[in-house]
Amino acid sequence: MSNIAIVGAGFSGAVIARELASAGHSVTVFDSRSHVAGNCHTERDEDTGVMTHIYGPHIFHTSNEKVWNYIRQFDEFVPYVNRVKAIYNGRVYSLPINLLTINTFFGKTFSPAEAAEFMATLGDSDITDPQTFEEQALRFVGWDLYEAFFKGYTLKQWGLHPSELPASILKRLPVRFNYDDNYYASTFQGIPRNGYTYIVEKMLDHPGIQVHLNAPFQRGMAEQYDHVFYSGPVDAWFGYSEGRLGYRTLDFQVERHEGDYQGNAVINYCNQDVPWTRISEHKHFTPWEQHAKTLIYKEFSRLCGAEDTPYYPIRLVKDKSLLARYVDMARAEQKVTFVGRLGTYRYLDMHITIAEALDAASQFLTLEKGQQMPSFTVDPS
Ligand code: UDP
Numbered sequence: 001m002s003n004i005a006i007v008g009a010g011f012s013g014a015v016i017a018r019e020l021a022s023a024g025h026s027v028t029v030f031d032s033r034s035h036v037a038g039n040c041h042t043e044r045d046e047d048t049g050v051m052t053h054i055y056g057p058h059i060f061h062t063s064n065e066k067v068w069n070y071i072r073q074f075d076e077f078v079p080y081v082n083r084v085k086a087i088y089n090g091r092v093y094s095l096p097i098n099l100l101t102i103n104t105f106f107g108k109t110f111s112p113a114e115a116a117e118f119m120a121t122l123g124d125s126d127i128t129d130p131q132t133f134e135e136q137a138l139r140f141v142g143w144d145l146y147e148a149f150f151k152g153y154t155l156k157q158w159g160l161h162p163s164e165l166p167a168s169i170l171k172r173l174p175v176r177f178n179y180d181d182n183y184y185a186s187t188f189q190g191i192p193r194n195g196y197t198y199i200v201e202k203m204l205d206h207p208g209i210q211v212h213l214n215a216p217f218q219r220g221m222a223e224q225y226d227h228v229f230y231s232g233p234v235d236a237w238f239g240y241s242e243g244r245l246g247y248r249t250l251d252f253q254v255e256r257h258e259g260d261y262q263g264n265a266v267i268n269y270c271n272q273d274v275p276w277t278r279i280s281e282h283k284h285f286t287p288w289e290q291h292a293k294t295l296i297y298k299e300f301s302r303l304c305g306a307e308d309t310p311y312y313p314i315r316l317v318k319d320k321s322l323l324a325r326y327v328d329m330a331r332a333e334q335k336v337t338f339v340g341r342l343g344t345y346r347y348l349d350m351h352i353t354i355a356e357a358l359d360a361a362s363q364f365l366t367l368e369k370g371q372q373m374p375s376f377t378v379d380p381s
Contacts, residue, residue, distance in 0.1 A: 001025055005224075007217040008231030010038025011350055012340030012357045014203040015070075016229050019361030021208030028225075029209060032216040032232075035197065036204060039311065040350060042195030048256055048293035050283045051195050055309065056250055056299060057266060057280045058196060061186035062351030068188040071354060074199040077190030078288055082183040088148045088270040095268060096183060097141060097149065098176040105145065112177040119175070136167035140175055152272030157301045157312075158248060164316065169347075186351075191285050222336060227373055229360065231340035233310060234326045234380075242326060245345055246303070246319045247310035253298040261294050276300050313345045324381065331375045337364075344380035 002025050006013045009031040021027045035041050039055035059082045062068050071077070084095040094100040102108070102115050110118060122142025130136040133154060137146040146162075150170065154162045158169075174185055182189075192199055204211050219237060222228045230237055235245045253276070255261075265284035269276055276298040283291045304310050313319070323345050330338050339360050341348040348356075360377040367373060 002226035003224075004028070004226060005030065005217065005222065005228045006231070007031075007228065008038065008340065008342070009033075009036035009200065009204065009211060009213075010231060010340060011040060011200070011353045012231040012343070012360075013038075013229065014200045015354055015357035016339065016361045016364075017209050018203045018206060019358065020364065021206045023365050025208065027206075027209045029204060029211045030215045030217040031211070031213055034214050036211065036213070037197040037200040038231075039309070040196035040200070042197050044195075045256075045282075045295050048283070048295045049289075049291050050293070050295045051286050051289070052282050052295060053196075053280070053285070053297075055311075056252065056297065057282070057285065058350060059184070059189065059285070060191065060350055061184040061189040062355075063185075063187040064351060064355055065188070066358070067351050067354050070358065071192075071199065074202040075192040075194050077188075078193055078286075080189055080191040080285065080287075082189070082266065083181050083264065084183045084266045084268060085264050086149055086268040086270050087274075088152075092267075093149070094181045095149070096173045096176065096181075097145060098181050099179050100181065101145075101149075102177075105148065116177045119177075130167045133162035133165040133167055133170045135163075136170045137162065149268075149270050153268060153270045153277060155272055156275075156277050158314070159301070159303055160314075160316075166315070193288075226335065227364070228336045230336055230338050231343045233342040234323075234330060234338055234345055236342075237336075237338070238326060238329055242329075243322055244306070245322055245326070246314035246316065247308075248301050248312040248314060249304035249308040250311050251300040251302065253300070255296050255298070257294050257296065258292065259294065261296050310342060313341070313347055315345065315347070319345075320381070327376070327380055333375055334372070336375060337373050338376055338380070344376065344378060346378075346380060 004020055004025050004027045006017045006029045009029050017027045017029050040058050041054045043052055045052045086093045086095045099115055123140050124138045127135045127139040130139045137150050261281050266280050268278045278299050279296055281296045283294050364373050
């Protein structure tokens with residue numbers, strides 16, 4: 001039996017804690033915040049009664065059956081399909097780009113085959129191996145749709161021109177030649193009936209786990225443990241000695257209204273001159289609940305300062321060279337494994353975080369005698 005410290009009570013930390021405690025290890029979880037569940041934290045709003053995603057909307061989706069079965073041990077998932085709308089130049093469109101978007105935008109009644117043929121004429125076929133977000137967009141949707149749906153939104157979201165961002169960001173979104181407006185292509189999708197914090201609390205509710213909230217973990221404390229799983233920011237572990245990795249943070253303007261504010265959970269605002277990126281109306285994430293009042297989040301993105309909550313790792317070239325230095329330092333650490341979005345500085349969805357945490361726990365549990373747990377169980381570069 002080992003004495004394990006886990007830093008961070010988000011999905012990474014909670015999954016590893018649960019797996020290790022179930023195998024008989026003694027686990028202590030530290031989180032500097034006053035609540036568990038990290039940025040997935042949900043709380044019922046006292047005024048409206050709406051289950052609120054405090055750090056912005058989280059919709060669970062995965063095609064990984066193991067992850068789906070794992071998470072459903074801790075709460076029931078009510079089937080939920082995210083159908084996002086986008087407003088551009090005063091008109092409403094369907095996202096991700098699908099046949100309705102194409103037909104509405106161009107005033108056509110294309111069939112799937114006609115739309116595919118039409119889009120092929122719009123896409124820039126000279127771009128054979130798109131590297132940047134902009135190239136990826138121009139290759140597959142052409143200039144007009146790129147300008148409408150991606151350029152302004154992305155400038156607001158990332159504070160950078162799409163020509164400076166990697167194609168991987170846009171690859172998160174499909175383009176469809178049918179009327180399927182399901183935002184995600186994942187096999188399994190749902191919202192936990194009791195919210196994400198309930199799930200994480202249940203994961204951590206085990207006799208082998210002790211949880212300390214409002215409890216920052218200092219690097220020096222690692223000596224007291226056989227091993228540390230650290231899901232905080234990798235640069236913070238080293239006191240930012242090499243400088244800070246770049247993140248985007250979000251500000252939310254929370255408003256409460258009577259009735260139904262926008263008729264949908266998420267509406268994106270794609271014009272650059274609208275200061276927010278999107279508005280989420282949280283009661284639409286729980287359509288099985290009835291609430292007379294409503295709560296909305298207007299979402300604003302900006303560069304993350306020292307006192308802000310980090311959300312999206314920027315991962316530009318300069319961040320990556322800084323990351324490489326921290327990764328070298330991390331690899332030299334004994335007895336510490338860096339996990340999760342902040343520990344590995346990657347843009348991760350919940351289901352990937354959970355899959356990687358399960359994998360890290362299982363690596364630890366199958367170590368041969370005398371074998372060391374690696375500093376990373378995935379490649380953060
Ligand atoms: N994006 C965009 N317009 C939209 C939605 C998304 O340009 O209406 C871009 C934006 O750069 C964003 C990326 O596509 O960061 C990925 O979108 P996703 O919805 O996955 O972003 P998330 O929900 O993670 O913020």
